[in-house]
Amino acid sequence: MVSFDEGKVRKALESFEPYREGESDQFLRENAISMEKRDLSRTYLALASDKKTILGFVTVGMKCLLIPKENLLSRSELKDMNIDSKTGVAQAYLFGQLARSEKAPNGFGIDLVDFALTIFRNSKKNVGCHMVRLDCTDELIDYYEKRGFRLIRKNEDGELNQMMIFI
Secondary structure, eight states: OOOOOHHHHHHHHHTOOBSSOSHHHHHHHHTHHHHHHTTSEEEEEEEOTTSSSEEEEEEEEEOOEEOOSSOSOOHHHHHHTTOOTTTOEEOOEEEEEEEEBTTSOTTHHHHHHHHHHHHHHHHHHHHOOOEEEEEEOGGGHHHHHTTTOEEEEEOTTSSSEEEEEEO
16 A cells, blocks of 8 residues: 655645636645545546646545436436435445646546546446446536436536436
């Protein structure tokens, strides 16, 4: 197991220059380390060849998904979700964060999505669970639909949309 000096890691995370400012880069700077320590998620950094420049990152974890009666999914998709009949909850991996830097090449976001899906597929082999969920803004729905994700519904706060994919 490799251990890192937290101060150095924090400094490296603060150097990240996102393609677009938002919650993801704020998460990286303010929450990634504490979430890692608490075993709530794992954040993977994609580094440039200089091993110092962060080109992007993904954060993955687990989070139950409450499936509302009013949703945009087919009957077969709902059946495949293994929804608990008492609670309406399905187990899912969480695709929590994704961001690329200004220095990352075009299409690098797709590489990050593919990397995260590989992590989930490997986890499925080891522990089960075949669904991944994510929450995204309206402008990202098409982006994730092109990668196989399906829209479930708007989140309860109305700002984000819930999406899922079977792996």
